[in-house]
Amino acid sequence: xxxxxxxxxxxxxxxxxxxxxxxxxxVATAQAESAQxxxxxxxxxxxxxxxxxxxxxxxxVPLTIEAxxxxxxxxxGVFHCGEAKIELLTPDALDAQRQQVGAFSHIPTDxxxxxIILHELAHAMFHQAPCLFDTCATSSEYFSxxxxxxxxxxxxxxxxxxxxxxxxxxxxxxxxMLLFLAPDSFARRAWTHLNQQPDSCAVWHGMLRGENRFxxxxx
Numbered sequence: 001x002x003x004x005x006x007x008x009x010x011x012x013x014x015x016x017x018x019x020x021x022x023x024x025x026x027v028a029t030a031q032a033e034s035a036q037x038x039x040x041x042x043x044x045x046x047x048x049x050x051x052x053x054x055x056x057x058x059x060x061v062p063l064t065i066e067a068x069x070x071x072x073x074x075x076x077g078v079f080h081c082g083e084a085k086i087e088l089l090t091p092d093a094l095d096a097q098r099q100q101v102g103a104f105s106h107i108p109t110d111x112x113x114x115x116i117i118l119h120e121l122a123h124a125m126f127h128q129a130p131c132l133f134d135t136c137a138t139s140s141e142y143f144s145x146x147x148x149x150x151x152x153x154x155x156x157x158x159x160x161x162x163x164x165x166x167x168x169x170x171x172x173x174x175x176x177m178l179l180f181l182a183p184d185s186f187a188r189r190a191w192t193h194l195n196q197q198p199d200s201c202a203v204w205h206g207m208l209r210g211e212n213r214f215x216x217x218x219x
Contacts, residue, residue, distance in 0.1 A: 018066070025049055027060060027121075032067035037090060041065050044114035048121050051151045055201035058208070060124040065117060069093050076101060077116040079123035086120040088113070103184040107156045119148040130210040138176045138214045143207050145187040146194045163188040168196055174214045 021030045023042035027049065030041035049059065063084040070093060071078075077088035089097070094116075095109045104112055122144035126136075149160050169192045179186045197203050206212040 027062055029062075029064045030067075031064060033069070033090060037067050040091065040110070040113060041067065041117065044117040045121065047114060048118035048151070051118065051147070052121075052125070055204055057201075057204060058125060058128070060121050061128070063124060065120075067091075077120050079120040079127070081123075081127050084124075086117070086124070088116050088120065103159070103187050106159060107152070111153070111156060115148050115152060118151050119144045122147045126208065129208045131215075132210060132213070133215045136213060136215045138174065138179050139207060139212075141179055141183075141186065142174055142190045142193075142214055143204060145190045146200070147204065149187065149191045150194075150200065160188055160191045164192045164195060166192075169193040171214070176215070 018031045018033060019035045019038050021035070021038040021042060023030055023045055025042065025046050028042060028045040030038035030045075032038045032041060045065070052059070061084060063086060065086045065088070067090040068087050069090055071087075071089070076094060076097065077086065079086050088094075091109050091113050094101075094113055098105060098109070101112070104115070107115065123140055126140045126143045129136075131139075149157060152160075169189045171193070173189055174186070174193055178189065194200050194203060203212055
């Protein structure tokens, strides 16, 4: 079972008797099975906002982030557009899927948990941007994956950097078919493509303005 890309919209198993915490950052309300996990969520949001601030990217709208024990299909996290809500697997549930997360399987569970939250917050940010097509899923995943990888430590990012040695990625190499059929390859190619550009911050800002998109209307 391959790593499911993180924008899949699914219904999840809700946490029972969950802890609820309003994070000090003013963006997230954390819900999880324990106070320890809500603290992890709030800390991950703090770190994500600091990463976004490096490029003066906008703050996502306030939302709820819930850690759940399982999804109905292979998935590790999801941003529910229109509901101001993110769901992702608890650290324990994520650890149980250690061999099923593909390109990110080398990252320790606590850091991967935090990176999923950043990825989904990036989706929430991107959802506020204009879309000229029926869907901008490909651009949204490019935006979220590249921000996620950029925030990784040098050690955790090393396999993605190594992939860049395979050569440049053309713009048409970032496409919906690759995203749906091989999300791991999509993430690696997206990172390579971003690093071919002179200014990654400018790319992200352009995408939020509706530029630099990788989606198109099918004939």
